[in-house]
Amino acid sequence: MKYTYYLLLLSLFYGLGPASGTAQTAERKWQMGLGFGVLASVNSSDPLQVGPGAQAGLWFARRLHPHHALQLSLVYQEISGYPFRQVTAREAFYPNEYQQVIESNTLSGLSYLKTDLSWIYRWSKQSPWTFGLGVQVAYLTDWRAGQEELAYVINSTLKVTETSLGGGQTSAATRHIGNRFVSSDEFHRFDLGGQVHVTYRLTKGLRLRTGVCQGLREVLVGDLFADHQDYRVRYLSLGLQIRLH
Amino acid sequence: MKTYLHCLFLLLLCSACHPTDELELLVEQDLTPLFVSGQIKGPDEAAFSDFRIDFSTIDALTQTSSWHGNVSEGELGSTYLFRHFDTSLPFISSDFGLQFWSATLPSDRDWTPEELDAFFSIGTQFDFGQGPGKVEISLHLPLGGPYQRELSRPSFLADPQGSLEIVSVSDYEYQLLLGGAVPRSFGKLIQARFSGQIGLYDQEADYWDGDPNFFQTDEVVELRDCELVFYLEYGRD
Numbered sequence: 001m002k003y004t005y006y007l008l009l010l011s012l013f014y015g016l017g018p019a020s021g022t023a024q025t026a027e028r029k030w031q032m033g034l035g036f037g038v039l040a041s042v043n044s045s046d047p048l049q050v051g052p053g054a055q056a057g058l059w060f061a062r063r064l065h066p067h068h069a070l071q072l073s074l075v076y077q078e079i080s081g082y083p084f085r086q087v088t089a090r091e092a093f094y095p096n097e098y099q100q101v102i103e104s105n106t107l108s109g110l111s112y113l114k115t116d117l118s119w120i121y122r123w124s125k126q127s128p129w130t131f132g133l134g135v136q137v138a139y140l141t142d143w144r145a146g147q148e149e150l151a152y153v154i155n156s157t158l159k160v161t162e163t164s165l166g167g168g169q170t171s172a173a174t175r176h177i178g179n180r181f182v183s184s185d186e187f188h189r190f191d192l193g194g195q196v197h198v199t200y201r202l203t204k205g206l207r208l209r210t211g212v213c214q215g216l217r218e219v220l221v222g223d224l225f226a227d228h229q230d231y232r233v234r235y236l237s238l239g240l241q242i243r244l245h
Numbered sequence: 246m247k248t249y250l251h252c253l254f255l256l257l258l259c260s261a262c263h264p265t266d267e268l269e270l271l272v273e274q275d276l277t278p279l280f281v282s283g284q285i286k287g288p289d290e291a292a293f294s295d296f297r298i299d300f301s302t303i304d305a306l307t308q309t310s311s312w313h314g315n316v317s318e319g320e321l322g323s324t325y326l327f328r329h330f331d332t333s334l335p336f337i338s339s340d341f342g343l344q345f346w347s348a349t350l351p352s353d354r355d356w357t358p359e360e361l362d363a364f365f366s367i368g369t370q371f372d373f374g375q376g377p378g379k380v381e382i383s384l385h386l387p388l389g390g391p392y393q394r395e396l397s398r399p400s401f402l403a404d405p406q407g408s409l410e411i412v413s414v415s416d417y418e419y420q421l422l423l424g425g426a427v428p429r430s431f432g433k434l435i436q437a438r439f440s441g442q443i444g445l446y447d448q449e450a451d452y453w454d455g456d457p458n459f460f461q462t463d464e465v466v467e468l469r470d471c472e473l474v475f476y477l478e479y480g481r482d
Binding site: 086087088089090091092093094095096097098099101151153155156158159160161162170171173175177 | 271272273274275276277279300301310311312313314315317319320324326327328330344419421422423430476478
């Protein structure tokens with residue numbers, strides 16, 4: 001999160017430069033710039049649980065009317081702090097072996113490359129506020145997830161005869177069965193979604209932007225997290241939008 | 246307005262930095278379907294009562310049960326002896342057993358899958374008692390305790406009545422986690438039905454300390470409409 005602060009400070013100073021240079025920039029039909037922000041992902045099952053994230057990207061806007069514009073963005077975002085941790089305890093009672101296998105699955109973060117197209121509305125030329133409504137396509141580029149298995153096992157190889165028990169042993173041990181990286185098969189790589197956002201002009205060429213985004217597709221495919229099969233990306237965002245041109 | 250937005254920004258940032266952890270715990274069980282059930286009537290009881298012993302229901306970490314079967318040389322020749330061990334029981338670990346004899350199969354090696362298929366083929370019937378063609382069923386009585394030191398058996402009776410019939414045979418295998426180089430045990434689940442009599446063991450009357458060759462009783466425990474599923478290991482690979 002330290003880096004997010006630095007980026008915000010940098011973008012603040014940089015954003016004040018070229019954008020405040022000329023009064024004509026506001027009249028341009030084409031505009032482009034950078035955007036940075038922080039995210040707070042919201043758990044589907046518990047809205048009070050949030051996870052941090054950050055995003056950065058480019059945006060291009062085309063003014064269609066004094067009050068309307070279209071904006072296209074290309075954004076890379078990391079959503080961390082997923083509260084998904086599932087421990088499965090599996091007991092097996094076999095004829096010669098008792099097994100207690102602890103399987104721990106964790107998901108800590110997702111990274112998306114997304115593009116969104118938004119319609120921007122401004123009440124008046126003098127108003128610092130804009131309202132936007134957009135659709136987006138996101139591609140999952142990376143995920144931080146893991147799976148670990150530990151087993152407690154009691155195994156018996158005793159030989160029984162009419163008069164004795166012998167020729168084998170009963171042993172108990174804890175075994176580390178292994179770790180594995182979670183494959184892409186566990187996730188839907190593409191996501192469609194919608195967003196609503198509001199910007200407030202702080203100064204010329206620099207806007208504060210906040211919004212809500214909701215993915216439409218389930219993130220998980222497999223049963224890695226059985227209770228989160230219907231989880232969809234949802235987050236609040238807050239950041240700066242800097243106009244460079 | 247700017248102050249308000251600044252506060253909102255900080256609030257969002259702070260909340261984002263402290264995600265709450267959530268732990269999902271799921272428990273699954275895989276039980277081997279080994280059991281014996283039926284109706285039982287002790288020598289002093291007026292009516293039959295239902296009973297069932299599951300051979301894989303103990304869930305304490307240090308108390309587990311296991312099912313063993315081995316070929317060995319017995320008093321009456323080559324024998325296949327099965328025992329279920331329940332480590333939660335006091336002073337005796339086996340609560341159920343089966344024993345078969347063969348006049349033709351060897352005792353110095355495991356019987357082959359083909360030999361076992363023929364020996365436990367569907368429809369084969371074993372009379373209660375000891376020796377080739379017979380079956381000795383051992384049961385820890387009284388059920389639920391207080392337990393006797395030894396298991397009760399048909400051969401404690403002078404002329405035990407009853408028989409066991411093989412009803413079905415199905416493949417069964419499981420993965421071993423402590424098997425080392427032999428991670429799989431494979432074999433058959435044998436389903437059998439039996440009814441008959443066993444002699445009730447009485448440790449106070451046992452001068453010979455449980456030796457089945459010497460202990461005799463006329464106290465009969467009746468078993469009726471019993472069903473048994475046991476595991477016959479063919480090998481490990």
